[in-house]
Structure formats: structure tokens, C-alpha cells
Amino acid sequence: MPRNKGTETMTVTRRTLLAAAGTLAAPALVRAQGSAPIRIGEINSYTAVPAFTLPYRNGWQLAVEQVNAAGGVLGRKIEVVSRDDAGKPQDAIRLAGELVNEQKVDLLSGGFLSNVGLALSDYAKQNKKLFIAGEPLTDALVWSDGHRYCYRLRPSTYMQAAMLVDDAAKLPGTRWVTVAPNYEYGQSAVKWFKLLLAKKRPDVTFIGEQWPALGKIDAGATVAALEAAKPDNIFNVTFGGDLTNFVRAGNTRGLFEKRGVVSVLTGEPEYLEPLGEETPTGWIVTGYPVESVINTTNTAFIAAYKARFKEMPKMGSVVGFALITSIVAGIAKTGAVDTEKMADSFAGASFDTPFGRAMWRKQDHQGTLGTYVGKTAVKDGHGVMVDWRYVDGAGALPTDAEVAKLRQG
Amino acid sequence: MSVLAVSGLGKSFGAVRAVDGVSFAVAAGEMLALIGPNGAGKSTCFNMLNGQIRPETGRILLGGRDITGLPPRRVWRLGVGRTFQITATFASMSVRENVQAALLSFHRRVWRWWRPARGYFAAEADALLDQVGMRAQGDRAAGVLAYGDLKRLELAIALANGPTLLLMDEPTAGMAPAERVALMALARRLAGERGIAVLFTEHDMDVVFGVADRILVLDRGRVIAEGDGVAIRADARVRAVYLGSGATSGGH
Amino acid sequence: MDFVVVQALTGLAGASSLFLVAAGLTVIFGVTRVVNFAHGSLYMLGAYIGWSILTRLPRDPAWFAAGVLLAALATAALGALLEMGLLRRIYRAPELLQLLATFGVVLMVQDAALYLWGPDELTLPRPPWLRGFVAVAGSRFPLFDLVLIGVGPLVLGLLWLLLARTRFGVLLRAATQDREMVAALGVDQTVLFTVVFALGAGLAGLGGVLSLPDGSANLHIDLDVITDAFVVVVVGGMGSLPGAFLAALLIGELQAFGIVLLPKITLVLVFLVMAVVLVFRPHGLLGRPQAVARGAAEALALVRPAVPALRWLGLAVLALALAAPLFAGPYLLSVLTEMLVAVLFAASLHFMMGPGGMASFGHAAWFGIGAYAAALATHALAAPMPAGLLLAPLAAGAAAGLFGWFIVRLSGVYLAMLTLAFAQIVWAVVFQWDAVTGGDNGILGVWPARWAGDPRVYYLLALALCGGAAMLLRRVLYAPFGYALRATRDSPLRAEAIGLHAGRIRLAAFALAGAAAGLAGGVFAYAKGSVFPTYIAVGHSVDALVAVLLGGVQTIAGPVVGALAYTALFDALLTTSFWRFKLGAFIVLLVLFFPAGIAGAAQRLWERGRPA
Ligand SMILES: Nc1ncnc2c1ncn2[C@@H]1O[C@H](COP(=O)(O)OP(=O)(O)OP(=O)(O)O)[C@@H](O)[C@H]1O
Numbered sequence A: 001m002p003r004n005k006g007t008e009t010m011t012v013t014r015r016t017l018l019a020a021a022g023t024l025a026a027p028a029l030v031r032a033q034g035s036a037p038i039r040i041g042e043i044n045s046y047t048a049v050p051a052f053t054l055p056y057r058n059g060w061q062l063a064v065e066q067v068n069a070a071g072g073v074l075g076r077k078i079e080v081v082s083r084d085d086a087g088k089p090q091d092a093i094r095l096a097g098e099l100v101n102e103q104k105v106d107l108l109s110g111g112f113l114s115n116v117g118l119a120l121s122d123y124a125k126q127n128k129k130l131f132i133a134g135e136p137l138t139d140a141l142v143w144s145d146g147h148r149y150c151y152r153l154r155p156s157t158y159m160q161a162a163m164l165v166d167d168a169a170k171l172p173g174t175r176w177v178t179v180a181p182n183y184e185y186g187q188s189a190v191k192w193f194k195l196l197l198a199k200k201r202p203d204v205t206f207i208g209e210q211w212p213a214l215g216k217i218d219a220g221a222t223v224a225a226l227e228a229a230k231p232d233n234i235f236n237v238t239f240g241g242d243l244t245n246f247v248r249a250g251n252t253r254g255l256f257e258k259r260g261v262v263s264v265l266t267g268e269p270e271y272l273e274p275l276g277e278e279t280p281t282g283w284i285v286t287g288y289p290v291e292s293v294i295n296t297t298n299t300a301f302i303a304a305y306k307a308r309f310k311e312m313p314k315m316g317s318v319v320g321f322a323l324i325t326s327i328v329a330g331i332a333k334t335g336a337v338d339t340e341k342m343a344d345s346f347a348g349a350s351f352d353t354p355f356g357r358a359m360w361r362k363q364d365h366q367g368t369l370g371t372y373v374g375k376t377a378v379k380d381g382h383g384v385m386v387d388w389r390y391v392d393g394a395g396a397l398p399t400d401a402e403v404a405k406l407r408q409g
Numbered sequence B: 001m002s003v004l005a006v007s008g009l010g011k012s013f014g015a016v017r018a019v020d021g022v023s024f025a026v027a028a029g030e031m032l033a034l035i036g037p038n039g040a041g042k043s044t045c046f047n048m049l050n051g052q053i054r055p056e057t058g059r060i061l062l063g064g065r066d067i068t069g070l071p072p073r074r075v076w077r078l079g080v081g082r083t084f085q086i087t088a089t090f091a092s093m094s095v096r097e098n099v100q101a102a103l104l105s106f107h108r109r110v111w112r113w114w115r116p117a118r119g120y121f122a123a124e125a126d127a128l129l130d131q132v133g134m135r136a137q138g139d140r141a142a143g144v145l146a147y148g149d150l151k152r153l154e155l156a157i158a159l160a161n162g163p164t165l166l167l168m169d170e171p172t173a174g175m176a177p178a179e180r181v182a183l184m185a186l187a188r189r190l191a192g193e194r195g196i197a198v199l200f201t202e203h204d205m206d207v208v209f210g211v212a213d214r215i216l217v218l219d220r221g222r223v224i225a226e227g228d229g230v231a232i233r234a235d236a237r238v239r240a241v242y243l244g245s246g247a248t249s250g251g252h
Numbered sequence C: 001m002d003f004v005v006v007q008a009l010t011g012l013a014g015a016s017s018l019f020l021v022a023a024g025l026t027v028i029f030g031v032t033r034v035v036n037f038a039h040g041s042l043y044m045l046g047a048y049i050g051w052s053i054l055t056r057l058p059r060d061p062a063w064f065a066a067g068v069l070l071a072a073l074a075t076a077a078l079g080a081l082l083e084m085g086l087l088r089r090i091y092r093a094p095e096l097l098q099l100l101a102t103f104g105v106v107l108m109v110q111d112a113a114l115y116l117w118g119p120d121e122l123t124l125p126r127p128p129w130l131r132g133f134v135a136v137a138g139s140r141f142p143l144f145d146l147v148l149i150g151v152g153p154l155v156l157g158l159l160w161l162l163l164a165r166t167r168f169g170v171l172l173r174a175a176t177q178d179r180e181m182v183a184a185l186g187v188d189q190t191v192l193f194t195v196v197f198a199l200g201a202g203l204a205g206l207g208g209v210l211s212l213p214d215g216s217a218n219l220h221i222d223l224d225v226i227t228d229a230f231v232v233v234v235v236g237g238m239g240s241l242p243g244a245f246l247a248a249l250l251i252g253e254l255q256a257f258g259i260v261l262l263p264k265i266t267l268v269l270v271f272l273v274m275a276v277v278l279v280f281r282p283h284g285l286l287g288r289p290q291a292v293a294r295g296a297a298e299a300l301a302l303v304r305p306a307v308p309a310l311r312w313l314g315l316a317v318l319a320l321a322l323a324a325p326l327f328a329g330p331y332l333l334s335v336l337t338e339m340l341v342a343v344l345f346a347a348s349l350h351f352m353m354g355p356g357g358m359a360s361f362g363h364a365a366w367f368g369i370g371a372y373a374a375a376l377a378t379h380a381l382a383a384p385m386p387a388g389l390l391l392a393p394l395a396a397g398a399a400a401g402l403f404g405w406f407i408v409r410l411s412g413v414y415l416a417m418l419t420l421a422f423a424q425i426v427w428a429v430v431f432q433w434d435a436v437t438g439g440d441n442g443i444l445g446v447w448p449a450r451w452a453g454d455p456r457v458y459y460l461l462a463l464a465l466c467g468g469a470a471m472l473l474r475r476v477l478y479a480p481f482g483y484a485l486r487a488t489r490d491s492p493l494r495a496e497a498i499g500l501h502a503g504r505i506r507l508a509a510f511a512l513a514g515a516a517a518g519l520a521g522g523v524f525a526y527a528k529g530s531v532f533p534t535y536i537a538v539g540h541s542v543d544a545l546v547a548v549l550l551g552g553v554q555t556i557a558g559p560v561v562g563a564l565a566y567t568a569l570f571d572a573l574l575t576t577s578f579w580r581f582k583l584g585a586f587i588v589l590l591v592l593f594f595p596a597g598i599a600g601a602a603q604r605l606w607e608r609g610r611p612a
């Protein structure tokens, strides 16, 4: 197992409180623009969700090193000032204040949990500071609660559902059940999936739904209840420990046999690896097939990552890496680190990611970074993705008119 | 008319018939001693009288009014003060504050939120403490008092509502003999001066025979004898179950 | 009908798992009277240790059984170490301090497990026999679930034999009923307690390792499991093994069928059951009232008005606080605003917990209701900020008054657990009811009115509201009501015997504390610009508890000192690596060496050599 070696390397300059007290004596120091590094504030739930955020941190560290080795951006190096929000949006907001007012960062970034992302986005809106969200999936971030100071990198809940619907529509059978964690993410994923699938296949009916509490799935009972509905197909949104429990109970009880299963995020190494040899085969999933994607960008990324951290990258690593490259591209396009200018001209900037080129959309500040859609399989006792294809994020979004309407809230 | 009239009082704990058909009355200014060996049912009687335990049978009349089954706080409002066998005082308050708390409740000043409580009824509290000889200790924490002093404090608290009936469960336990006599003399005086009916239990027979007007002897929940000191001393059954048992003082 | 059979069996398997977790907790509580918050951590360690052992063993049933036993024994050994290193030293401390110390252990174990086993979920490969099933009523029923169904009663039976048929058991039962007597019998209690703790820990470890075939070892199970275990133990009656078994059955079956009938409210359902049971049976299904609440035996500190020196200090701090906007930057002001909120939050908890004697494990409920009331007022009703800030304490006070009606009738640990149950219900409703509360995503855009938008102005507003409310609470404590409240805590018997309506007084105090916490929540909502379910989470309740205990329950200034110190400490630690371990260690050391808290220790120093 990889040891957690990340926490020691966190970029911590000073204790925040002492830092705050420090400003009592010295008036806020005016940073010389010229050669000083560009400071990127970064906040994430390092202690609360280490399985995702530690690979993610490796990802952004790698990108920072590469960018700086190549001479930085606008002739300046970049520097990330990172903070742990402990999984609490209220702490994220405080830390954002610290980063902006004390650390004088030029922009904010980060987030894994949707609520932390929204909290930071709302802070950015109120304080007119740029916030680049990496992972948070909630649609609200760029739609109902979207604003000019917020950009989001990853495919949203809607996009994940949309990417799966094409393949889902091809499944025979019309009777569907859903199982999703009972909170905003699970609820939206189910909502969009139902809506989008019904458009493509007016003949389907949803005959049952299970809403286990997040982190507390009673897998045996949930599986038995789904089984009792005798569905043709299953749409799953559970992830992490809930998914593991669900899959194990489902395997034993034969829930997945002769049934189509469509599952969000399950192809990500973070969630696939724990399933090991029990990975069910033939599930239609979104995810990241890591090494099996052989192309210049991904292969180079994996090589550099392995050289640096002695382990394989995960989805989080890609997000962390692309977060930095997307920011750097935005700054380069803007030609300055002024918030208002960046807020305008990040839109349209295109950047390299391990998955290939992507860009920031003008319409809603959503990144077009896509994801892989494929089938699950077992290889040498490990879960893998096969028959995959890359789905560009740009193709998984509603029309501009619909987006404009959603963005009005 | 008697202040307190009890008839047919009964209460069981599981198989134990703690109090079984007890009837008696206490008149104003009278001191009635309730005695009996350990476990005879004395405290249970007291607990029913002040409402702490609901009796299973019987009726309790206070000044002619039926108070059977009323909760302790209502009984107290009707003029019944009591001390406990195992003292119950407020450990986080000073001696004076303990009495003040009772006075605040008596004068219905509990639901006040602003003026510090120390300013309420301090003089009145001191007067009550004076009566029981505790005034000098008014500022001490109740939690650190000697047992005898706690008993005295309890008496002061019990007197705060100007009771017509005073229930004292082993009021002198833990005191030196001289103190016992002094305290009971005080009770005697109060009973006389204010016409308070006093019902008390006591294991020290010298105290009992010294101050009681009348004595009620309880054994296994039943009244086995009633009368003045002379009659009780002479009662054969009492001698058998009680005096003969050797339990004469201090038990609680 | 077939489905009912299968679901009932599934419920039985769930019940067995629940019982395994709860059994150890209830055994430990029954004898040592320690509410062991770290029980979930022991369970998690059992799972991790089990994973480390079982992945190295051959995959056949005999080796599996051996590995399971080994993992349970290893966890038992860890439990014994924990007992000897920590708990043994604090048996005489008040219950809450013990709870706090074990909470510190939870934090330490979280980081230790992360360090030792890494962040990834660890799964045990299942050999075919572990994936096997039998046909039941036309469905497949997992073989391992059948094993689990057997293990629960087996463990119950073995424990019963141990308790009823062995000398050890006799001593244990004697110790449960009367510790002094056992000591008088010349039995070495220290060893007895260590063994019991190891037994309880071993049961937790057993539960943990047996969870592997159906799930995984991960860093979240400690807290997931501990709430379940608490619910089962409390519903069953603390210290009662058959009670725990009954409660596990009840909850296991309820879950299994609840999922079918009401799939969306399973989380609420469990806590609802707990609340209902406690309302009707205040000591759980088979529990008995605790013999003597230990709190009563403690010497309670005398409450006196602040000495002049302290008053001057207070005035100086106030002057400094008033002058802060002159020299502090926006970030420091935001930290100070948060500290003010923390002070009021802690002071409100202290109000009911110190002088009121009602320790709450769910105080964040009122804070959260206040925050959501303000946010919903702003959002749904477009109410101006002052209206939101007024609504916050009113809504929280009303809710506290309503729930309090059930709560104040209990005492001690049961009361704390019922507050926890209500808080969890509130949390679950807010977390899952997306349409109204925004669910997990919370409610955004709750920023202050324009006139208060400047951080300096909002800080002063927070100072006025939070500082003012905290001062008011303090004032009330010195007023007759405060005395009456303390009277009901010091001696409920005497309080009733001097005409005090203890229930009403406690309820009023509960509602007042709730309202004050609600105000803190309202101020916090506008300071952060948003509200989230995390405001109501158990962790937030624990924050307040730690602040109060850190400052000292028995001093009026305690919560203020504690909130300031805790916020500063948390803030300082958060940016360092392994901050949870450090925070946990700090809490443990605090309980060991400063059980009276900072203000308590200071007071003791000050009073040294002065008459009581
Ligand atoms: N709450 C209770 N539960 C069960 N049994 C009780 C309870 N209270 C009293 N008893 C029993 O009732 C009987 C009478 O007890 P009580 O305390 O009234 O006796 P007492 O005359 O006051 O004795 P002592 O002189 O020891 O104070 C005893 O057998 C006692 O064990």
C-alpha cells in the first residue's frame, strides 16, 4: 500500500492565526509584481477524503514543478499555498479569507466536496476573487449558482449522466431501478439520468428506487429490495465504501446477473481498485482507464507521475494536474493576474490535460475536460475499464439556450 | 383541629410492605415522634407525606384539605417543610444562598432574570440562620459543612416557608449529644411559639423521650404502639421489637 | 411473502452485526461506567488489523476463523493498552471528561490509521466459500449472512455464560452493582477493569474483522459505527446485554423493512426509534436507572461573583475587542467574529450543562436551526438581515422548547444521548431534504445587509450580539433564575421540596440555551454567507463540548476562555500535518492533567491559600 507521505509536504508557510496577528505590526506588504511568484490559493478536504485528495495533491504538485521548470508563466514562477478544510465548508470560507487577505494569493482553487466548492464559489462572488473549482460535481456551481468569478474543471453531475445515457439507451429492457446516496449529488444524478434517458427511450419506466444514507448503506437489504422489483436494468450512483458493500452484496445475491448496470464514476481507479477481483463485469461506467489509454499526453503524464511518486496516478491526480495547467493557461491568455481581467479572459482559454486538450467555456465557465466511458472488466484480479472511449465534455452539455436558462437559476 | 391527619396510609416496594395502614394525627404545636427500627417505614411515611412518593392506599389531610398524591412542590406551598435523612442541600451555594433559594421560591421570585439573587431576602435568610445558630457560617460553601451543620441548614431551609407542619427525618444524626438536645429544644420552642406541628423520626431515645409530646412506634410498616413516653417505655411489644433489638442511636 | 422472509433474514444478519458492535460498548459501560467514544475506532482497527492478517493467510474457512480470532485478540490487546494508559487514570473523573478523552483517542486513531494503512479503502478478496449462498424462498441468501445470524446469539450466549457461570462473571456483576464492595472483597479492581475493557475492545475488533467480507476497511467506519453502536446501546438500556440484543434486532429489522417502505428516510428512522424509546422508557428497553449519578458526589465549586481583578481583566478584554477594528485586517476580523460566535455557542452550552447539569451531545442542532432560519428567511422570504437575526434565536428557542419537553425529563448520559438523537434527526432532515434546505449543498448568498457588509461593522455587530447575549446568560446565572436552575442540578430532591418546578425550570433553561445557540448560528450564517448541514453535524456539537470542558464547566468564565483557546488552537493546528493526532493528544493530556479546564485551573491557583 502506498504510505501517506503527502501531508508532510503541504505548503504551509505560517500558522494562520499568527499570520493574522503578524499583520498587526506590519501593514499589508505590497508585493512587488515583477519576479515574485504567482500565488495560487488551494483548499481541499485533505483529511476528510484522503483517498481522493492525496493523489490529487500529487497531481498539482507535479504540474507546478513542470510549469516552473519550463519557466513559469508571464515570466513568473507559480506557487501553490494549500489548506485543509477538514471537510467543512465553513472552515473553507475562513481559509479562503486567510489565503486572500493574508497570503495575498492571486486566485483561489480546489474543492472536492460539492458544498465546499459552492461555499468557496460564493465567497469568490462576494469578494470578487477568481475561484477555479477542480472536482466538485454539483451542477449548481456553474449553473443555478454560477457567476463570473467561478470556473469548474470536471464534468458535472449532469455531464456524467449525459455521457452514460447513450449507452444506457442501447440496453434492452425497459424496467429500471436506481440506487443513489440520499443527498444532493445522488438526487441530481438520478434526476438527470431519468430525464435524459426518457428523451432517448420514451418506453422505459423507473419501477423502484433506493436511497441509502451516504456512508451507511445497508447493502444486503438494499440489494434484496432492488432484486424484488425484478428490474431489467440498474442505475447506480453509490461510490466509495457504499459501492464496495453494494457490489459485494449484489454479487453474492446475483443482483447483477443478466441485468444491465449503468454506474457513475465507478471506472475511476479510486473506486474500481477496492472492488478488486469482485469487480462486476460489463457495467457501463464513467472513469479513467489509466495505463490502457496510450497517447502522448496521458502516457507522458503517467511516466512523469510514476517517476515522481512511485505509484500510478488516479483520477484525483489528473484533476490536480489539469487544475494547474488550466489556471496557467488562463493566466497566460489574460496576460496578467488581475481578477477582473482573469474572470473575463479565462473563458475561451484552452489547456493541456492528460486526457488531451480542453478549454474553459464562455457560456457557463464549465471546463470541457471529458471523461472515459467504458465497461468494467476483471484483469489479473483487478478491476479495469475496457471498450472505453473518451467523451469530450463539450459534447455532454445542453444547448446554449438551455444553459442560459439554467444559469439564471 | 389537627394540622395533619393521616388514615390508612400504605405503600409496597415489590414484596416489601414498607408502610401498612398507618393512621395518626398531629395537632398544632405538638411534637410527634415516629420511631421504629431500621427499615420500619419511617422515611417512606415522610416521603408520602410531602408528596415524594404517591401512597397506594390511604388519605392525607393537611388542615382538613386532601393533599394525597400532590407533588412535593405543591405540598410545600401549602406549608409543609421537611428535612431529609440524607441531607439534601445545594452544594454549589453558600449557606445563606441555600436559604435564599428557598425564600425566593416562597416569595415567588424565581422567574427573575436580571437583579443578582444575592440581593434578595438576605436579611430574612440571616434571621433564619440565626435561629438555627448558623449565621456565622453564612458565607461558607454548603458543600464543605460538617454533617451536623448541614442538618441545621436543612432546618433553616425547612422553616423558610413559615410552615404549619414540619417533617424532620432524623434531624440530629451526626451531631454530638449536647447539640442534639439543643437542636430539639429549638424545634420544641418553634413548635410552641408558632404553633407548628412537628413530626420527626429519631434513633436517639434520650432525644425522643426528652422532647416528644407523643410517640408512634412503627414496625415493618405497621403502627404497633402509640402514646406518651411513659406508656411507650412500658409497652411490651415495643420493648420486644425495638428497644430490645439494641438499636438505640445513630443508624441511618 | 417470499420477499418478507428474505428481508427478515437480511434484517437478522444486520442485527447481528449491530449487536457485535454494541455488545462491547455496553459491557464496558456496565462495569466501568465509561462511555467509550473510541469504540468505533477499535472496530476500525479490528477491520484494518484483520485485513492485514487475513490477506496473509490461506483463504480457507479454518484459517479465516483463526485470523478473525487473532484480529479480535490483537484489538483486545490494544484495548488493554488504552485502558492502562488512559482510562485507568480517569475513572473518577466526571463522565463527560471521560467521553472527551475517548474522543481525543478517536482523533488520534484516525491519523494513526491513515499513516499506517494509507488513504485507500482496503478490501479482503473473498474466496468462493465466502461468496456462497443458499436458496431461501426463491432468492439467494448469502452464506456468510447466515454465519453472522449465528454469531450474534453465539456471542450473546458466551457472554452470558461468562457472566453467569464463572467467578470472573460474579465479580463483574458485583462490580457493576457496587464497586466499593468488590474492593472490600479484596479483588484487584484494576485488573478486573482492564480485562473488561480488553473484552469490550476484543468484541469491537471482532465486529470490525467480521465486517470485512461484506465491506471494506476504510477511514470512515469509526464514526459511522459509533453512532449505530450508541443508538443500539441506548435503546437497549446502557449496560444491558440482552437489551442491546433486543435493540439490535429491532433496529436491524426496522432497517431492512424501512428500506422497502420508506427508502428515503432510513437515517431518520433509526434516530426516531431511539427518541421514541427514550421518551417512553427513559432508561432504554431493558436498562435500569443508574444507581448513583457520580456527578452528585463531586464537590461542586461554589459560584461567586467575579473578583475585582477578574472584572478588570474582563473589561480590558472588552476594550481590546471594541478597539479591534482599528488595527485588525479583514482576515483577523473574520477570525475574531468566528471566535465571538464560538464564545456564545459555548456559553449557551455551558448554561445548560454547567449550572443546569444537562450535558448535551447535540447542541449544534439549535445552532443549525438558528442558522437555517436566518438563511431561509433571507432566501425564501427575502427578509432583511435584522429580521433574520431575530428569527434565528426565536426559531431555535422554539425548537429547543419543543424537543426539550422530552429531553429535560432525562438525566446524565441518557439525556446527552437523546439530544444527540434529536440533533441527528435535524441533521438528516436538512441533509436529505434538498428541495427546502438545499441538502448537502446548503443555502448560499446569505451575506450581511449592505450597511453591515464591511467586515469591521459586521464584527462590531457580532460583538454586540454574541458578547451581549453571553453577558446576558451570565447575568441570568447570577439572578434568581440561575439559582433556581443550579438548585435543580445540585439536589433535585431539595429543589422540589422548596417548591421549585424542576421540569419547567430546566425546560426554560434548555430553551434559553437553544435560543442563544440559535443566535450564534444566525450571526455565523451571515458571517459565512452560507449555511450547510455541517453546522448541525455531531462534530460541531463536539466542538462546543470541547470548548466548554477546555475552559472548565464549573466556572462561569470557563466557556469564554475555552472557546477562545479552542478556536485558536484548532486554527493553529489545522495548517500543520497530522493535526487530528495533535488535537486528540492535546485533549487527552488536558483531561489527564487539567480536568477542571483552563479557567478551573487558573481559579484554583488564584484561590490557593484563600479560605473556601
Ligand atoms: N425506593 C425504594 N425501593 C425499594 N424498597 C424501598 C425503597 N425505599 C424504602 N424501601 C424499603 O422499604 C422499607 C422501609 O424503608 P424506610 O426507608 O421507610 O425505613 P426507615 O424506617 O426510614 O429506616 P431507617 O431507620 O433505616 O431510616 C425498607 O425495607 C426499605 O428497604
Ligand SMILES: [Mg+2]
Binding pocket: B042, B043, B044, B085, B169
Ligand atoms: Mg429512614
